[in-house]
Amino acid sequence: MIMPGNAKKRVLFDISKRKALRAALFMVAIALKSLSLPLSLNADTSIVITDVDASSNSSATLTINMTSITFPNANPGAVPMVPANENPVAVTANVQIEEGSTATLTVLAGGDLVSGSDTIPINRVSWTATGGGLLPGIMSKVPPGMSAGSWTSPGEYTGAFSFFMANSWSYATGNYSQTLTYTVTAP
Numbered sequence: 001m002i003m004p005g006n007a008k009k010r011v012l013f014d015i016s017k018r019k020a021l022r023a024a025l026f027m028v029a030i031a032l033k034s035l036s037l038p039l040s041l042n043a044d045t046s047i048v049i050t051d052v053d054a055s056s057n058s059s060a061t062l063t064i065n066m067t068s069i070t071f072p073n074a075n076p077g078a079v080p081m082v083p084a085n086e087n088p089v090a091v092t093a094n095v096q097i098e099e100g101s102t103a104t105l106t107v108l109a110g111g112d113l114v115s116g117s118d119t120i121p122i123n124r125v126s127w128t129a130t131g132g133g134l135l136p137g138i139m140s141k142v143p144p145g146m147s148a149g150s151w152t153s154p155g156e157y158t159g160a161f162s163f164f165m166a167n168s169w170s171y172a173t174g175n176y177s178q179t180l181t182y183t184v185t186a187p
Helices: none
Strands: 022-024 028-035 051-053 059-064 081-083 089-096 103-109 113-115 118-120 125-130 146-151 155-166 176-185
Touching: 059 176, 089 103, 089 146, 118 176, 125 146, 146 155
Parallel strands: none
Antiparallel strands: 022 051, 028 176, 059 089, 081 155, 089 155, 103 146, 103 176, 113 118, 113 176, 125 155
16 A cells, blocks of 8 residues: 555554465655756655564554655755755654564665766765664665664654755756665564
């Protein structure tokens, strides 16, 4: 189930104990769209679905409150790191895991930011993190992506990401886009 906006998402699984199969459900995508000068990064809010097995009650959900972030145009000589206008972006993770387990959040970009034949390396986008087990990082297009969160006990964790774009005079004007996939794994 994927729903935009502030709606809380929850996915529960009931897997028969007779079937020793493991359900691996994941994929939360935030699409980076319309990155241009002025820089603009739009995102579609998505849900995180987790890894569940028949002998476990593990599950997790992720809610990101922003469906679009925008990087304004700025003089690279004066503003080397352009903050997104919508910073901070609220994040809530609900984690149900067994004692001794760790739930993780990763983010993987589908490639560099692209506008026609022009590109901006995806590692020019970074984020800081506050609260709730969230981790700072730099966007990566190399699997398995970058770690963005980690939790070692069940609960509801709240925090925020603040996104930044490394500024440069070398960026060609255009509308750039890319897709990010956020994945929560709860063993």
